[in-house]
Amino acid sequence: MTVARFDELIHPSTRLSIVALLAAADWVEFAFVRDQLGLSDSALSKQFSTLEEAGYVSMERPVSDRRRRVRARLTPEGREAFQAHVAALRAIVGSADSASAVL
């Protein structure tokens, strides 16, 4: 069972969108994330660097490919942190809903 844990690093909207995309995939190409979220290369690189430094994301450059592609994938720690963060968000919403039901 996932333990709810609010993650300050994942929570900012852009980073949350990136991690949510990665969480639903095995790996995602850098360009796909950029196009989906409408970010510039530099803005996305910065977000990925932050996530990579935290150990949440790993970046790969497949050598078999002639085109220069960069793939990002969530590490097991990143996936765990994301699931814990989602559980924390659900708990916040759930406690607010039950409080309003009591009133």
Place this chain on the structure above:
Amino acid sequence: MEHPVTPAEARAALETVEGGRLRVIDEIDLPSWYWWGLALCWIGLGFIADLNHPWITAAATCAFGAAHSAVAPRVVSGRHRTRRLSVSAAVAGCATPRLVIGGLIALAALTVALGFAANADGARHPATVASVVVAVVIVLGGPRLLAVVRRNAARSATAT
């Protein structure tokens, strides 16, 4: 306990999470070349069957089966429509391969039935006629089948 965000912010964040999942679900599909290739092979097999050489028909059917077996494991999961991402198995589910393989079996049966019907109707090339009809079903119906898979995946994503 003091929450780091308000319930409204948490709800908005959960919507962002779901949005990300839905974007990936949109990518569940088979490459279009698969449907076109399948349709062309189907017509080819129908044409060969009309030549009335059982050994050639059997050999062509085996070759088709072998080629499909080589290609199918990489594509029928619906997780690799493009080379831009690989949809996770948990999100893609196992419905796509079942539907595609089940659909192929149903289409094979349909081809045989249509072939007999065309033959009874006096068609000169019944197998070709039947396979062309089924090829049209493949090209038009295949992408629609995957649209159903995506809708179901999106529904289950919303439900969880």
